[in-house]
Amino acid sequence: MRCPLRVAVGCLSVAAFSTVGLSQSDSTRSYDVNALRVESHFGDFRIVRGVDGPVVGTIGTFKRVDLVKLVAPSENAMKEARVFNRNHGPGTLASALGALVLGVSFAVAANNDDASWGLVAAEVAGSGLILYGGIRLNRAFNALSKSLWWYNRDLRH
Numbered sequence: 001m002r003c004p005l006r007v008a009v010g011c012l013s014v015a016a017f018s019t020v021g022l023s024q025s026d027s028t029r030s031y032d033v034n035a036l037r038v039e040s041h042f043g044d045f046r047i048v049r050g051v052d053g054p055v056v057g058t059i060g061t062f063k064r065v066d067l068v069k070l071v072a073p074s075e076n077a078m079k080e081a082r083v084f085n086r087n088h089g090p091g092t093l094a095s096a097l098g099a100l101v102l103g104v105s106f107a108v109a110a111n112n113d114d115a116s117w118g119l120v121a122a123e124v125a126g127s128g129l130i131l132y133g134g135i136r137l138n139r140a141f142n143a144l145s146k147s148l149w150w151y152n153r154d155l156r157h
């Protein structure tokens with residue numbers, strides 16, 4: 001009587017441990033297939049799913065993916081994605097406009113022998129726009145990183 005009971009308990013314990021092992025490998029596989037990462041590609045950033053997966057979004061100078069939809073299952077990731085969306089567009093626009101103003105004012109100043117307060121003001125304004133845009137873009141890319149981290153973290157649960 002004791003021997004069959006031991007065999008039954010042993011079989012149940014082996015079955016329990018093998019089930020735990022399978023569920024861990026399934027979650028690892030799911031993570032390997034569904035995790036998001038960022039790759040740089042000729043000035044653009046690509047968001048790629050999985051180890052060798054497809055490109056699910058591209059972030060460039062004047063294009064961006066709707067990050068909130070991409071990380072939708074994770075509430076914390078969606079919060080950070082909203083910060084990214086709120087800062088990326090204005091940061092890109094301000095930086096581009098500042099670079100344009102600064103470039104034009106330098107070109108005009110190079111062809112002008114007389115110093116003008118208007119040119120100095122344009123150079124200061126262009127530099128200010130570049131600085132403001134850089135701050136907004138820094139916030140955006142920090143939020144992108146946090147958003148992807150939260151999304152990947154929540155895949156394991």
